[in-house]
Amino acid sequence: MMRNFLSVITRHWIGLLGAVIALIAVVLMLTLVAIQLTGFRGGAYLGIVTYMLLPALFAIGLVLIPIGVIRKRRIDAAAVAHHELLQPGLPVIDLNNERTRGFVIASVLVGLVSVVVLAGATHKGVQEMESVAFCGTVCHTVMEPEHTAFQRSSHSKLTCADCHIGAGADWFVKSKISGSWQMVSVALNLYPTPIPSPVHNLRPARDTCEQCHWPTKHIGDKLRVRTLFADDEANSESKTVLLMKVGGQQGTTSTGIHWHVDRGIQIRFQSDASRQNIYDVEMKGADGKVRVFKTEDKPAGPVEWRDMDCVDCHNRPSHTFNLPAPEIDSALEDGRIDRTLPFVKREGLRVLSDAKYESKEDARVGITKEIGDFYKTKYAEIAAAKAPQIAAAASALSDIYSWNVFPKMKVTWGTYKSNLGHEDAPGCMRCHDKKHADEGGKKISGSCNLCHVVLAEDEKDPEILKTLKP
Ligand code: HEC
Numbered sequence: 092m093m094r095n096f097l098s099v100i101t102r103h104w105i106g107l108l109g110a111v112i113a114l115i116a117v118v119l120m121l122t123l124v125a126i127q128l129t130g131f132r133g134g135a136y137l138g139i140v141t142y143m144l145l146p147a148l149f150a151i152g153l154v155l156i157p158i159g160v161i162r163k164r165r166i167d168a169a170a171v172a173h174h175e176l177l178q179p180g181l182p183v184i185d186l187n188n189e190r191t192r193g194f195v196i197a198s199v200l201v202g203l204v205s206v207v208v209l210a211g212a213t214h215k216g217v218q219e220m221e222s223v224a225f226c227g228t229v230c231h232t233v234m235e236p237e238h239t240a241f242q243r244s245s246h247s248k249l250t251c252a253d254c255h256i257g258a259g260a261d262w263f264v265k266s267k268i269s270g271s272w273q274m275v276s277v278a279l280n281l282y283p284t285p286i287p288s289p290v291h292n293l294r295p296a297r298d299t300c301e302q303c304h305w306p307t308k309h310i311g312d313k314l315r316v317r318t319l320f321a322d323d324e325a326n327s328e329s330k331t332v333l334l335m336k337v338g339g340q341q342g343t344t345s346t347g348i349h350w351h352v353d354r355g356i357q358i359r360f361q362s363d364a365s366r367q368n369i370y371d372v373e374m375k376g377a378d379g380k381v382r383v384f385k386t387e388d389k390p391a392g393p394v395e396w397r398d399m400d401c402v403d404c405h406n407r408p409s410h411t412f413n414l415p416a417p418e419i420d421s422a423l424e425d426g427r428i429d430r431t432l433p434f435v436k437r438e439g440l441r442v443l444s445d446a447k448y449e450s451k452e453d454a455r456v457g458i459t460k461e462i463g464d465f466y467k468t469k470y471a472e473i474a475a476a477k478a479p480q481i482a483a484a485a486s487a488l489s490d491i492y493s494w495n496v497f498p499k500m501k502v503t504w505g506t507y508k509s510n511l512g513h514e515d516a517p518g519c520m521r522c523h524d525k526k527h528a529d530e531g532g533k534k535i536s537g538s539c540n541l542c543h544v545v546l547a548e549d550e551k552d553p554e555i556l557k558t559l560k561p
Pocket residue numbers: 223226227234237238241246249250251252253254255286287288289290291293402405406407408409410507
């Protein structure tokens with residue numbers, strides 16, 4: 092039966108060609124999938140080859156087969172109608188003929204050499220595709236914001252795949268399929284700008300973050316000192332000191348921020364697609380009791396349920412985009428901007444905040460000119476005496492702009508907000524807003540000491556730091 096089928100489909104050269112193409116495609120596809128399943132990470136191109144080009148080739152092969160069969164049938168029918176002898180559908184290769192024999196041997200040799208060359212080229216190409224550079228730069232414009240932020244993050248030694256794909260075969264294949272379509276959308280300019288956040292099909296943090304960070308390892312408190320600079324002439328320095336309660340489980344009781352991801356705790360919430368508006372919050376405690384906190388606010392559109400994990404607070408673990416103020420503060424703190432330049436904080440904020448440049452190169456020129464002009468017109472002496480410091484400040488401000496604003500992707504200050512806190516975005520206050528209450532009327536707490544103790548807020552010379560650093 093099988094033999095009969097094979098002989099029918101390969102009786103005409105078109106069918107034979109189709110069968111060969113389909114077979115090669117299947118073998119290559121299976122080989123590539125097998126290589127990838129052994130933990131080999133290719134990039135988007137490998138994905139395209141495996142999950143788009145080869146299947147397409149396979150389909151072409153499949154289409155050719157019936158065409159061959161029909162062709163052959165027609166030729167046979169015509170032959171029968173004209174009472175002619177049935178012609179063989181394939182060329183007759185006579186290996187007794189010396190020329191034919193030479194040709195066949197040469198073809199086999201050329202074929203073998205090409206296989207070796209192709210295998211080498213594929214190997215090299217695939218190595219290339221594994222790198223972060225590939226993810227971040229091949230679709231340069233598209234991934235530029237995330238790639239730039241990533242390089243400045245604590246995760247800069249990871250690969251994009253560590254969080255976006257993680258371990259295991261099923262997510263790998265999933266990511267390859269969606270990755271291939273992403274490449275097509277990049278090629279055809281179909282991608283949205285800015286790339287939407289949150290990412291709705293991101294792999295759950297259990298499978299990614301927790302490969303390296305153990306949720307119950309969060310213990311105790313952490314001191315956070317922030318240095319701020321005012322917009323007066325002296326750029327006056329002040330400090331905010333917070334004792335962050337970053338702990339989770341402590342013995343049998345659990346106190347602190349990482350309680351949400353403790354084992355035994357399950358929190359689900361209902362939100363709109365932006366995840367910025369949270370409605371019902373369902374919490375299952377270690378004792379198995381379920382409490383539902385509801386708000387008076389009614390959703391305007393469709394809502395979905397989601398299990399809370401790391402990413403609901405750490406939504407920018409590797410792609411943190413900052414606002415101008417904290418960026419300038421840290422540049423002033425570590426000396427990239429000279430703090431003796433009068434009004435440099437205020438002017439920095441001004442030139443960064445209203446800047447609307449077409450590209451980062453334009454921004455560099457514009458920012459340098461604006462800062463230079465300010466000192467030339469308002470502080471001529473300083474402009475002359477501190478020219479190198481002013482140039483350095485302009486350069487630092489231009490860097491800050493290029494790290495956070497990406498005109499081509501329509502990413503600007505505040506496009507991607509962090510949920511880790513309550514400064515840039517509602518963040519924690521999406522639930523801790525004192526509006527979410529359970530049946531008994533008990534609210535999710537918004538008390539200022541729940542998450543941190545504010546030891547000093549915007550103080551010139553806080554007592555607490557004198558105690559800690561006598
Ligand atoms: C430490 C983990 C981690 C690493 C490493 C990482 N990402 Fe992400 N990325 C995330 C998370 C988490 C989100 C989703 C944020 C959300 O859904 O709110 C995200 C979102 C994105 C988005 C959607 C737009 C946005 O900014 O929210 C893009 C694009 C992206 N990442 C690209 C990359 C690229 C390119 C790399 C490598 C250069 C990379 N990521 C490395 C964790 C990571």
